[in-house]
Structure formats: structure tokens, C-alpha cells
Amino acid sequence: MSTTDNASTEAPHESATADPAEAAAGAQLSTAPSEDSPTGPAVGIGVIGWARWFWRQLTSMRVALILLFMLSLGAIPGSLIPQTNVDAMKVAVWKRDNPSWVGVAEKLQLFDVYSSVWFSAIYLLLFISLIGCILPRSWQFVGQLRGRPPGAPKRLDRLPAYTTWRTEKSPDEVLSYAGTLLGGRRFRTEAGGGNSVAAEKGYLREAGNLAFHVALIVMLVAFAWGQYFKSEGGKLVLRGSGFSNTLTQYDDFKYGSLFDPDDLPPFSFTLDRFDATYEMSGPQRGTPRDFKAYVTFSDGPDGKPQKREIQVNEPLEVGGSKVYLLGHGYAPVLSVTDPSGKVIFKDAVPMLPQDGNLTSTGAVKVTDGYKDKDGKKEQLGFNAVFVPTFAGEGQGVMFSQFPELINPRLMLSAWHGSLGVDSGLPQNVYQLDTSKMESFKDESGELFKQKLARGESMVLPNGAGTVKFEGIERWATFSVTHQPGSGLALAGAIAAIAGLAGSLFIQRRRVWVRAVRGEDGVTVVEMAGLGRSESARLPQELAELADHLHQQAPTAPEPVEETPEGERG
Helix, strand or coil, X not given: CXXXXXXXXXXXXXXXXXXXXXXXXXXXXXXXXXXXXXXXXXXXXXXXXXXXXXXXHHCCHHHHHHHHHHHHHHHHHHHHCCCCCCCHHHHXXXXXXXXXXXXXXXXXXXXXXXXXXXXXXXXXXXHHHHHHHHHHHHHHHHHHHHCCCCCCCCXXXXXXXXXXXXXXXXXXXXXHXXXXXXXXXXXXXXXXXXXXXXXXXXXXXXXXXXXXXXXXXXXHHHHHHHHHHCEEXXXXXXXXXXXXXXXXXXXXXXXXXXCCHHHCCCEEEEEEEEEXXXXXXXXXXXCEEEEEEEEEEEECCXXXXXXXXXXXXXXXXXXXXXXXXXXXXXXXXXXXXXXXXXXXXXXXXXXXXXCCCCCEEEEEEECCCCECCCCCECEEEEEEEEECECCCCCCCCCCXXXXXXXXXXXXXXXXXXXXXXXXXXXXXCCCCCCCCEEXXXXXXXXXXXXXXXXXXXXXCHHHCCEXXXXXXXXXXXXXXXXXXXXXXXXXXXXXXXXXXXXXXXXXXXXXXXXXXXXXXXXXXXXXXXXECCCCCHHHHHHHHHHHHHHHHCCECCCCCCEXXXXXXX
């Protein structure tokens, strides 16, 4: 189950030899499981045989890669189709828009992909596959660390990297030089049979392989931990208002299946000020330059208030959670009076931005305290469009020209009746449900609406009251996220990359040096190397080692032959 496990562990010539010494020389250069097992169990081997065959298949690299691919494919529906535990309202909208697919999607659990039976089965099988691969490889690797390099094969010249020369140094001197040289290059050496030295290097290759597999398990655990215990909520906070980290304070909240609200860290903060700067001129006019929220933060119910700053990508961290600054906008301050002149509503009403220049829309809902001139209780509603920089009368429609408050305007259209807030059904606070309401009419019988500057008032028809544009407040939205296991996932990812790099770039190899005195009294030196896989680096490394050893045991001069007449030739 490694990316390098399919490389040959034998030299090209070894397949044609029956020399057990050569077979031992190339053995155990990897902890990869054998791929020579049959494609299916033998007939009549029983339940245990089938179980062993199934286990071999499950822990093979081939099946692990298939499971990884299936896990990736299984995550695609979770990103394309709304998930119930993330946004139930989007799921309802999707079902309404795609009625013909609802039955199939529900049967396949596509609205709860990550907790579905099929996704969990793939996940668990991959988890078991990795563990089943790691355990025997780890045990085998420990055995390799405790073992010693095998003795030299009888025919060193059959190995892929080989060199030889003759020297006047004695075999013991040559082997002593060789042991010192190889030991200095961090080879693990072992004397073999009195006429050779065996050396081995590159154990970190298999350690990297194991680290990669362990890191995959760590990442799977971190992913599961994060999915089950995560929480994320959003909150819009007006300037001067505060937030306490309890479930009821959130505007929206999503969480994992094992999340417990008691796990929310107890903290609170107040939004003291929000600053935003923009490019004032040039082709990038209106481009945001800096967003910064100034808050007074308290850690715990008895925490001492502290001044903090929250910027984009610079969250406030507390108790394992992070508070991110997501967005900002404007909240016109409106006051509403009834026909008797009594102020029945006065508040800042947040508007949601619709474009980069903060053209914003929203709804003003007056739910209590209003009576018309006849004393009948009603509710008032106003659709609103706000622009921080109005182009001017006759200069186009209500679209902002710049995100700063340069020439703010508020457009209101008025309705009366029932807002539907007493039905018990959830309702969007930024949209007005006019299904049970009637519009106020202007003199021409059209919907009554008016554009207001700051400080101006709108007088409702038939003495129904007035609405005054009092001022403007800022708001900012914050996201409080708690993602357990993210640090563990990062550590696993780093370990996986490091392990994969080690398994790819570190070569497991063995080197043998043999020195035997020949019949003429001159020592014959042989050096050979064998790697985990064929590589140009092994002959190069063997050439460097031979060069250093040759300096200690140089080539002996060629013997001088005599002619039959006794003359030197």
C-alpha cells in the first residue's frame, strides 16, 4: 500500500539464478506485502481460507487506492447537494425545486452524505485497510532494524553495480579499510565469512513509508473528529451591541452529530467600533483596503475586559474557538410614530449588502404597539433600499456609487396588516412577507414610497403616522468556529508529505566488499551493490566508494612476463 511497493526487489539477473545467497541478498529490502498471492482462494479451503483471502485483498494497495477514490467520489454529492446538518432551509428549497429527485436523494441519503451508511462503510473499510497494512509492516520493519546485513552472494559480478581490481594490500587490510569507509558513510556493516564486509543503508525509506500510512490514519481520525464535534455559527453585531457565546445568541448555527452545547467556550465581546477604508480614486476606486473591528472582550463570566482587534484573516482565538470577521454593512436608525404622535418603534435596522458598493436591502417590521386612527391594532412593514452614496436626483436608479457614507439615501415602501410573525413559522428578518398585508397608496393609487435623506421624515397617507430617518449605525458579522482535530490533521498532512518524500527519494541499498588473496599472492578486491529498485545513483555511489577504497588499496602493477629465451618481455 505504498506508492513505491510495486518496484522490483531483485536484480535483473536474479530471476535466472537459484543461488540462495543471491536471493537472500535481495530479500527484505522492503516491508511491502507480497503481491504473489493468488487472485482467489483455493477451492474447498473453508470459511477461514475465505476470510484470509478477503483480508489480503482488503489490506492490499490496490483496494486501498480504490477505497480512497470511492471516498473522493462520495464527497462530491456532499458539496453539490445541501446538507441537513448544515442548512435545513436550503435542503427544503432544493426539495421544492427538484421534486422528481427527492425520493432518490432520500433513499441514497444524499442530504446527510457524511453520516450516511455507504459513506461510513467506505470510511471504515479504508481505516481498517490502512491499519491492517501498517501492523505487519511495522513488525517486519522492527525485525529489519534488529537484523544484520546478509552475507555476500557467491557471484558478486551478477549484481547490477559491480567493480573489481587487484591490490598488493592484504585481504585483512582491505576489509579493515572497507569497514571504516562504509561505517563513516553511515552504512550498517557486518563482517561475513572472514573474506567480505556487508553494509546496508537507507532504512529511512521504509520508515517514511510507514510514516505515510500512519499519517493517513491520523488524518482520517482528525477528519472524523472534526466532523462529529465541530460547530460554526454566525452573528450580526451592531456597533455598541454585544455577543455572548451561547446557542440562543447566534443568527445561524450548524454543528456535528456529537456536538454538545455545553462545550461552547464561555466568552463575550462588545463591538466598540468598526473601521473600513477604501481606494478613493483611480481604476480601483471603491476597492476595500482595510477592515478592522475593535471589541471589548471577556473570557469567561468573570473575565477581565480586554481591548482586542479583529481583522480579516486575523481572528480572535479563545478556548479552542476562533472568531472571524466576515462582513460589514449599515443599519439605518428609524423611528415610527402612530397617528397620535406616540413613538412606537425606534431602532437600528441592519441592511444586507447586494454589491461591492454596499447597495443594501432589508425590511422594517413594527410588530407591536401600533393602532390606526380608528384604534384598530395593526402591524406595519416597510421594504427598504439603502445606498451609502447616492448619485443624485435624475442620475439613475437607487444604486450606490461608493461604499463610504458620502451621500446616504433610504428608500421606503409602506405596508400595513399582518406580518405573519405570530404564526410560529420561521421568517427571514430581512424580507417582508406581504401576503397578509395591504400597501399604503399614494394619490395616484400606486404603492406609497419615498426616498429619505438623513433627518427627513415620511408621512404615511391618511394620517397613519410618520417614519423618520434618524441616523446610521454600522454592523459587522462574525463567525465563531470550533474545529477540533484541525491541528492533528495539519500534523498528519505534514507527516504524510515528509514520509512520502522519504519513501520516494531515499534509496534502500546494500554494498558488499570481498577481498581474497589470489594464487599469485595478489589480493583480488570485488565491490558490488544492490538497491531496492534500479537507479543511476547506486552505480555512482558504488564508484565513489570504490574510488576512496582504491586510494587505500591501489591497483597492483601488472606482472612482468618472461620470454622462453629468458628475456623480459
